Amino acid sequence: MFGAPLDYLFAFLVGGTVCLFAQLLIDLTKLTPARILVIYVVLGVFLGAVGLFEPLADFAGCGITVPLVGFGGNVARGVRESVSESGLIGALTGGLSAASGGTAAALCFGYLVALFCNARPKRP
Amino acid sequence: MRSIIRFETPVSIYAHASAVGGAEADGPLGALFDFHDPTDRFGADTWEKGEESLSRAVLNLALSRAGQSQDEIDLLFSGDLQNQCVASSAGCGSMGIPYCGLYGACSTSCEGLLLASLALSASRETRRVAVVTTSHNAAAERQFRLPLEYGGQRTPTAQWTATAGGAFLLARANEPTLDPVAPRITAALVGRALDSGVKDGANMGAAMAPAAADTILRFFSLSGERPYDYDRIVTGDLGAEGSALLVELLRENGLNLAGRHRDCGVLLFDPLKADVHAGGSGCGCSASVLSALFLPALERGELRRILFLATGALMSPSNLLQGGSILGIAPLVVLEAGKPKKGGTT
Amino acid sequence: MNFDRRRYLDRVKERERRSPLFKNCFFAFTFGGGICALGQLLLSLYLYAGLSERDAGTLVTVTLIFLSAVLTGVGAFDNVARVAGAGTLVPVTGFANAVVSPALDCKSEGLVMGVGAKIFAIAGPVLLFATLSGAVYGVVYYVVGLFL
Numbered sequence: 001m002f003g004a005p006l007d008y009l010f011a012f013l014v015g016g017t018v019c020l021f022a023q024l025l026i027d028l029t030k031l032t033p034a035r036i037l038v039i040y041v042v043l044g045v046f047l048g049a050v051g052l053f054e055p056l057a058d059f060a061g062c063g064i065t066v067p068l069v070g071f072g073g074n075v076a077r078g079v080r081e082s083v084s085e086s087g088l089i090g091a092l093t094g095g096l097s098a099a100s101g102g103t104a105a106a107l108c109f110g111y112l113v114a115l116f117c118n119a120r121p122k123r124p
Numbered sequence: 125m126r127s128i129i130r131f132e133t134p135v136s137i138y139a140h141a142s143a144v145g146g147a148e149a150d151g152p153l154g155a156l157f158d159f160h161d162p163t164d165r166f167g168a169d170t171w172e173k174g175e176e177s178l179s180r181a182v183l184n185l186a187l188s189r190a191g192q193s194q195d196e197i198d199l200l201f202s203g204d205l206q207n208q209c210v211a212s213s214a215g216c217g218s219m220g221i222p223y224c225g226l227y228g229a230c231s232t233s234c235e236g237l238l239l240a241s242l243a244l245s246a247s248r249e250t251r252r253v254a255v256v257t258t259s260h261n262a263a264a265e266r267q268f269r270l271p272l273e274y275g276g277q278r279t280p281t282a283q284w285t286a287t288a289g290g291a292f293l294l295a296r297a298n299e300p301t302l303d304p305v306a307p308r309i310t311a312a313l314v315g316r317a318l319d320s321g322v323k324d325g326a327n328m329g330a331a332m333a334p335a336a337a338d339t340i341l342r343f344f345s346l347s348g349e350r351p352y353d354y355d356r357i358v359t360g361d362l363g364a365e366g367s368a369l370l371v372e373l374l375r376e377n378g379l380n381l382a383g384r385h386r387d388c389g390v391l392l393f394d395p396l397k398a399d400v401h402a403g404g405s406g407c408g409c410s411a412s413v414l415s416a417l418f419l420p421a422l423e424r425g426e427l428r429r430i431l432f433l434a435t436g437a438l439m440s441p442s443n444l445l446q447g448g449s450i451l452g453i454a455p456l457v458v459l460e461a462g463k464p465k466k467g468g469t470t
Numbered sequence: 471m472n473f474d475r476r477r478y479l480d481r482v483k484e485r486e487r488r489s490p491l492f493k494n495c496f497f498a499f500t501f502g503g504g505i506c507a508l509g510q511l512l513l514s515l516y517l518y519a520g521l522s523e524r525d526a527g528t529l530v531t532v533t534l535i536f537l538s539a540v541l542t543g544v545g546a547f548d549n550v551a552r553v554a555g556a557g558t559l560v561p562v563t564g565f566a567n568a569v570v571s572p573a574l575d576c577k578s579e580g581l582v583m584g585v586g587a588k589i590f591a592i593a594g595p596v597l598l599f600a601t602l603s604g605a606v607y608g609v610v611y612y613v614v615g616l617f618l
Contacts, residue, residue, distance in 0.1 A: 003514035011510040012503035015561070019502025020495050022556035026277070027489045030324075033276055033559055034592060037568070038599045040560060045603040049611070062509030065527060066534065067502070067560045068596065075604040083612050091608020095601050101528035102535060102562060103597065106569040107589065109539035114573040114585045117543035119272040121164040121171075121262050123147055124284060124393065124400040170578040271575035273542050274592065275551025275558055275567045277494070280487035321475040322482060330482040338471045369482065377472050399552065402487075 007061050014056075014063030037068055044072020053077070074098045128346050134297040134308035135241040136462065139190035141182045142415035145261065145287025148404070151393045156416035157288075158185055164262060164287050171262035172206060175289075178408075179204065179215030179258045182291040186254070190293055194219045197293070198249070201239050202256040203232035204407050205264050205285070216256045216291070226257075230332075230361050231315065231436030233257045233290060233411035234455045238312040240294045241457070251295055258289035259406025268325070268441055281327040283363045283405040286392055290411025297462075304463040307422035311458040313346070315339045317438060317451045325444055328437035329366025329389075329402050335452030336362060336435050337373040343431070343456055344379060351381050355427045358418060359454070360410030360434030361389030363402030388413035388434075410434040422461045429460045494555050501550075501557025509534060509561075531562050538566035543574065568592040 022040065025031050031039075047053040053073035056064045064070055078098020082090025096103070142157045149160035159181075161167075161174075166181065168174040179202065187194060200219075202212035203226035217223040228235035236255035243250050262272055264285040270276060297308050318338055322331040336359050344350065351357060362370055367387045374381060388410045389403035414432065421427040438451040509530050516526035538558075541547040547567050551558045558564055572591045576584035590597070 001514065001518045002511065003517070007514075008507050008510050012507040015506025015509075016499035016503025016557075019556045019560045020499040022560045023495050023498035024491075026556060027491050027494055033556075033564075034595055036556075037559070037564065037596050041596050041600045042603045045600065045607055049607045061506075062513055062530065063503070063506045066506045066509040066530070066562055068562065068565060070531075071562065071565065071596075072600055072603070075600050076607055079604045079608040080611055083608050083615070088609070088612045091605045091612060094608060095604030099600060102531040102565070105532040105535045106539070106566045106593070109536055109566070110570040110573040110589055111585060113539050113543035113570050114577045114581075117545075117574060118577070119262070119571075119574045120545040121146065121287070122265065122272055122399075122548070124397045172578075266575055270592070271571035273545060273548050273567070273571040273574050275542075275548045275554075275564065275571075277489070277552060277555045279489055318473075319475070321479050327482065327486065330486075334471075334473055334478065338473070341471050365485075365487070368485065372481070373471075373473070373478075 010059060011061045011063035014060035015067060018064070018067045018069060040068040041072040044069035045076045048073040048076020071099055071102060128343065129242065129312045131241055131245050131310060133245065134310045135244050135294050136297040136302055136306040136308045137292050137294055137419060138302050138306045139186045139293040140291060140415040140419055141185035141189060142290045142412040143178055143182050143288065144412055147261070148286055148288055148392060153392060153413065153416055157412060164260070171260055171266065172211065175204060175206065175211035175258050175260035175263050176215035178260070178289045179211055179256055180219065182258070182289040183216040183219065183254060183256050186291040186293050194221055197221045197252050197254045199243055199253045200224070200256065201226055201236040201253065203227055203236065204258045205229065205267070207267060211258055211260070211263070212256065215258070221254065228453060228455070229436035229438050230405050230407055230409060231434040231453050231455055232407040233414065234360065234432060234434035234457055237292065237294070237309060237457050238314065238455050241309045241312060244294060244296050251299065253294045255292045255294065256289065257407040257411040259285055259287065259408035261285045261287045264406060268439070278399055278401060279326045280401050281329065281365045282401045283328055283361065283389060283403055284393060284400045285406040286404040286409040286412070288406065288408030288412035290408060290415040292415065305423055306462045307419050307459050308462055309457045310460050313339060313343050313456040315454040315456065317453045319449055319451050321449050323444060323449045325439060325441070325450070327365060328405060328439065328450065329363035330369055331437045331450035332362055332435040332452035332454065333366040333369035333373060336370050336433055336454040337377070339433055339454040339456050340374060341377055341379060351379065351384050354384060354429050354431050356418070356430040357381055357385050358430055358432045359385065359387045361403065361405040362387050362435055363389045363405065364395065365402045391417065422459060425461055425464055427461065429458065432457050432459050497553050498555045498557040501554035502560060505534070505558070505561045505563055534562050535566040538563040539570045542567050542570040565593055565596060
């Protein structure tokens with residue numbers, strides 16, 4: 001039911017390392033968090049494009065699919081499948097369809113939360 | 125006006141009031157402010173409107189202390205950090221007093237005191253002038269930085285925009301009805317906007333320190349005085365980072381502040397608390413600390429003469445994104461204690 | 471005043487207090503790893519419940535986004551992220567927070583021009599560059615496919 005313990009270990013280690021690199025980028029360079037997210041998502045597309053994303057995901061599971069790299073990897077997979085299936089138009093249709101679950105969830109939950117909650121003042 | 129403006133008739137600050145939000149009330153000066161609202165909303169349903177009502181509330185409190193109504197005030201200078209200074213114009217600016225909106229970022233409190241003194245010196249008919257400045261943490265975060273609930277880490281050089289406001293009522297010191305103990309403004313020096321070259325919106329202390337150093341050096345070289353002629357040299361919101369840079373810059377130029385320097389931003393928050401980092405900032409920071417801490421000390425005679433320079437980081441997010449750097453500015457006023465109370469009252 | 475801008479900027483940089491690197495990295499690693507491990511747990515449960523691999527993966531993402539949205543709504547997310555740093559930023563939790571927090575914030579400007587327009591204020595670049603780089607990859611993949 002819970003899967004293999006080793007899967008958790010690899011997910012933890014790889015996921016943690018991916019985040020640790022981002023933290024190093026934040027603290028040691030002047031890169032803003034928004035830029036780092038963009039770099040990670042494009043990196044995910046790149047990894048997917050060169051065929052490294054799937055092997056990594058097989059090994060690390062959620063350690064690579066849960067970080068934003070996974071979002072990019074998903075986009076790359078979607079594009080590849082759509083292009084194979086329906087030609088050049090797939091370059092436009094594949095990416096967003098593959099990422100639609102997460103995007104739609106974020107937008108819908110975001111709207112609902114905005115309806116029912118209020119922002120609080122920040123406290124030191 | 126490159127020279128020091130010396131007011132032939134000094135200008136008295138005959139009433140003043142301060143108010144803060146929850147975080148500031150929890151700080152080391154918390155008990156000194158006239159009132160606070162732990163929710164930071166000041167009775168309004170948005171942060172921006174809350175700042176408007178804060179601006180009205182501090183002016184009303186100062187007026188009631190003086191036993192005056194808004195109709196007795198001839199002129200109002202007010203400013204804040206919101207776009208188009210709307211908290212001021214929709215706040216105290218809409219109370220029917222002839223009004224000038226000011227933008228000097230966090231230096232607005234001092235800019236207002238300086239302009240009010242000039243107006244009182246320029247026109248006999250202008251007898252009472254009000255100065256109000258406010259800032260609101262949530263409104264400023266939303267406008268300049270990130271949403272309130274956004275999960276990010278602030279760098280150690282970042283400052284915390286204070287939710288605070290201060291109101292000051294000024295009149296010429298020779299007005300017969302005035303309390304003679306009221307602290308007075310005797311001189312002022314207009315600051316120069318100085319390009320520090322700093323492009324980091326999270327290190328505004330560093331962006332403002334050169335402007336503060338410039339004003340202080342100009343003041344002492346024009347007046348021929350030394351820092352020990354003053355009990356305190358008070359800056360607005362350089363924070364820990366900017367204060368250290370100011371002291372270094374002045375030392376390099378041969379001026380030693382001799383332990384007389386205080387910074388309102390450093391005083392406002394407990395530095396050990398997480399996330400305040402370098403200290404408080406905002407138009408309301410220097411205004412509220414001046415009203416709650418330094419003016420009462422002048423009234424009690426504990427301080428006789430201080431230099432007060434509020435420091436402003438003239439920061440625009442789009443200018444920063446276009447590669448611009450942050451300009452700093454620091455106007456200055458000389459504040460002196462009024463006549464000591466006679467008859468040895470306690 | 472004697473003021474050399476270049477020298478001043480060097481000094482500012484030199485004396486700037488730095489973020490506590492080791493502490494930040496430690497928390498980024500543990501929180502980030504922890505969130506991924508939680509994802510792994512959810513994935514196992516969804517697979518056990520009989521979902522296909524792809525649906526289970528999507529549902530993991532949706533669940534984590536839901537949790538982040540709720541935590542953002544009750545005002546807890548920013549307090550966790552203050553400690554966790556990149557640990558909550560880089561997983562899909564950070565994407566969710568980047569969508570939900572401006573929506574929540576701009577409620578006062580109305581549901582269309584406030585929430586609706588500002589909801590992409592921070593996450594917009596991620597969506598843009600993911601879509602853009604995906605499209606570029608698609609064209610390259612198509613062109614390369616023509617010659618193979």
